[in-house]
Amino acid sequence: MSAPDHRPTAADTSDEPAPIVDWRRTAHRLRRVLVVIAAVVVAVWVGLGIAGDGFGLARLAELAGLGLLVAFVGEVVVVGGSAVRGMLTAGERGERLASADVSLLPPQLTRRRRG
Numbered sequence: 001m002s003a004p005d006h007r008p009t010a011a012d013t014s015d016e017p018a019p020i021v022d023w024r025r026t027a028h029r030l031r032r033v034l035v036v037i038a039a040v041v042v043a044v045w046v047g048l049g050i051a052g053d054g055f056g057l058a059r060l061a062e063l064a065g066l067g068l069l070v071a072f073v074g075e076v077v078v079v080g081g082s083a084v085r086g087m088l089t090a091g092e093r094g095e096r097l098a099s100a101d102v103s104l105l106p107p108q109l110t111r112r113r114r115g
Contacts (some may be wrong), residue, residue, distance in 0.1 A: 020095070021086040026078065031075040041067040093098045 010023035041063045090096075 016061060017093070019107070020090050020093075022083055025081040027084075029078045033078060034071055037067050037071050037074065 041060075045055070045060050045063050048059060
């Protein structure tokens with residue numbers, strides 16, 4: 001596994017501290033998991049279609065349902081891992097996790113709701 005490459009962002013150059021949860025990284029990981037699952041579903045459908053009795057939409061629907069179940073589990077793992085990383089980052093900074101600004105939503109959405 002290679003070291004994560006850190007590109008400077010607007011958050012790095014401003015006076016504000018870096019966010020506790022890196023939403024861009026989390027979204028990238030979610031996207032990667034979903035693309036891999038979709039590719040596996042299509043590959044298995046094609047493999048079964050070639051080896052079996054042809055390409056059936058019912059089989060594709062079954063595999064897509066299984067893919068959705070696996071995607072749900074994958075999302076729980078990715079978002080949970082992001083939350084744990086955020087918790088550890090907050091602990092390193094000495095920040096409290098019980099303050100009013102702690103939220104499950106990205107800061108952009110919470111600002112829109114307040115304003």
